[in-house]
Amino acid sequence: MTDHTLTRNLASIPHSIWPADDLRRAEKEAADSLGLTLHELMLRAGEAAFTLARNTYPDAQHWLVLCGHGNNGGDGYVVARLAAAQGIRVTLLALESDKPLPEEAYEARDAWLNAGGVIHAPDILWSEDIDLIIDGLLGTGLRNAPRDDVADLIERANKSPAPVVALDIPSGLIAQTGATPGAVIHAAHTLTFIALKPGLLTGKARDVVGKLHHHSLGLDSWLAGQPTTISRFDASQLADWLPPRRPTSHKGDHGRLVVIGGDHGTAGAIRMTGEAALRTGAGLVRVLTRVENIAPVITARPELMVHELTPQSLDDSLEWADVVVIGPGLGQQSWGQQALRKVENIRKPMLWDADALNLLAINPDKRHNRLLTPHPGEAARLLGCRVADIESDRLSAAQRLVQRYGGVVVLKGAGTVVADDAGHLGIIDAGNAGMASGGMGDVLSGIIGALLGQSLTLYDAACAGCVAHGAAADMLAERSGTRGMLATDLFSTLKRVVNPDVIDVNHD
Incomplete structure (x- = not known):
């Protein structure tokens, strides 16, 4: 199908x-x-x-x-x-x-x-x-x-x-x-x-x-x-971004990623982001979240290292990590705000999603080492306009976001647009309507974060991550259709998509 x-x-x-x-x-x-x-x-x-x-x-x-x-x-x-x-x-x-x-x-x-x-x-x-x-x-x-x-x-x-x-x-x-x-x-x-x-x-x-x-x-x-100046990206290009690994490589070669979020009631968001990073090949993934989330997240995915988010654990993790992802389930209360204030000034590659974007809209700043992944509603808040204004010209909206906030922007949606502050524009030609369900953005954040830890640039990690995300969903759609697709269903195909030397993702 x-x-x-x-x-x-x-x-x-x-x-x-x-x-x-x-x-x-x-x-x-x-x-x-x-x-x-x-x-x-x-x-x-x-x-x-x-x-x-x-x-x-x-x-x-x-x-x-x-x-x-x-x-x-x-x-x-x-x-x-x-x-x-x-x-x-x-x-x-x-x-x-x-x-x-x-x-x-x-x-x-x-x-x-x-x-x-x-x-x-x-x-x-x-x-x-x-x-x-x-x-x-x-x-x-x-x-x-x-x-x-x-x-x-x-x-x-x-x-x-x-x-x-x-x-x-x-x-x-x-x-x-x-x-x-x-x-x-x-x-x-x-x-x-x-x-x-x-x-x-x-x-x-x-x-x-x-x-x-x-x-x-x-x-x-x-x-x-x-x-x-504009490129179309699809699954046929994954091998260009994701070459085979050296036989002697070890977990330290593939990135240390810290994922921050999961306020009360949102353990699932941060768990999906963490597992997505592992499925995309991150060497080590540390999750900082609410204390009550530790046991459920470890039980669901024991390969994740899960800790309570405290000022000390955050300082230690920011020192340890190669890449920082913040936002999934973060909330907009003081707990999330304090974490974001500490993260915002680091110079390592970082990805902001979900509530990190909503907080950024309240206190905007410009960073060149940051990747933003807004959906149209979040993009409208970041630009102070209507969702209809975003959707009427998605390429222009992505460029305006980059001009205001710096770094790389992934404007999600059907025909996701990726823009950077060097003037590159890409349109992602992968994905399907089954992805219109909760948690898909959390998975995307983990995918892109993992690729940042594997030495891809912000722009390449964004493009490759969006393609892998969409291609994994396309595999599922071919197998069983689009209705009822869950974000965690992508884990079954994602690890195959990110190994293009093993499988042709267009002819599974």
Whole structure:
């Protein structure tokens, strides 16, 4: 069983991501450098989309093609013409506009008409025998909610039983952010052209993209020579971060981690963080928590060293540890506040999560040796804004958090974003809806903390940790689905994921 919210052949999807605005400017430059016209690129895009649609839905005999008044619509005209040439019945609807079509889209429109095609008004009745819809309404230039006439077509397409293949991006999805400010196509398949756009991987993308495909339109050589500032990270890269261990290595080589938290009633949070660190390969893990939590945590996981959190034990542990994780179950009372005040000034790598973030929002400071792991609600508190503001532009939100607090930020969610103060941005392409349950963030903190102790940088530990976290959950989803997945269930697959030299995590 697989998670159908977003699937793809990872090997066919690039790891570089282009900001949407940069890509629109670069398209002509790339074509010129290779002696191509924009019309030739459009023909390539249309042919690639037709081939995907035909191969995916070979029995579909009546295609409805929805064309907007831009180059996305131009791609639709090419698809329609190729489909009709193969004997497929095609109904094409086109939006009207006072503005002229772009030159290359105009050529594609003329070719459709010259081949005997008909352009119907957008308000015609749809035939009941339509069995495939091609979405060429809106492209990557969209910045606001679709206007009413476009929204009407989008809603009609979504209500149709016919599957939708989206050209470049589902209409209504913002290419840079993944936001959906209004109506949006729910595609079964999306074929994106030239390069990946951030909005296909974060925000609301997983709800609407369907299966993601990519076609470079023959611009691979040009794209390879261009630097990009955003990266896509997935399970295929775990071996780059996690090489095999030396046969003579010992526990002291793999990091001493202290985990601080677990106020009254939250022993489970700190226990999950501690065990996650062990499952990810930390050499030694010490837990500082409330005295009443010691026996339950040791009983559940005897490999953890568990002590009462006192001023003396905290001083000793901060001296002993290579890495500090604080926040899971910490609470916001004086007990947690006092611990955080002592931790905040250490110079060792440290990760702050949960209530440590809520306390930071009250007394903000900037640290370059610190990794923050907020969910959108915590991020909103840290930035003094609404959750909706965070979700409307997750990449920008992560960058703003780094500017204000320093270090590295992991903005959790579907399409987790990782940002650092050197300008790197990553989107994590792993994980599924089963992770929307309590304790998952506690497990992630332990995973990343363990990787920090194994000599990964803050940024690499964040990216590798998020991928391992998501890949472990994906293994579970393939095995038994997403509903009912528990945070501790990840322990059964996590230790396999973090040993990529032993197992291919994409083909378990």
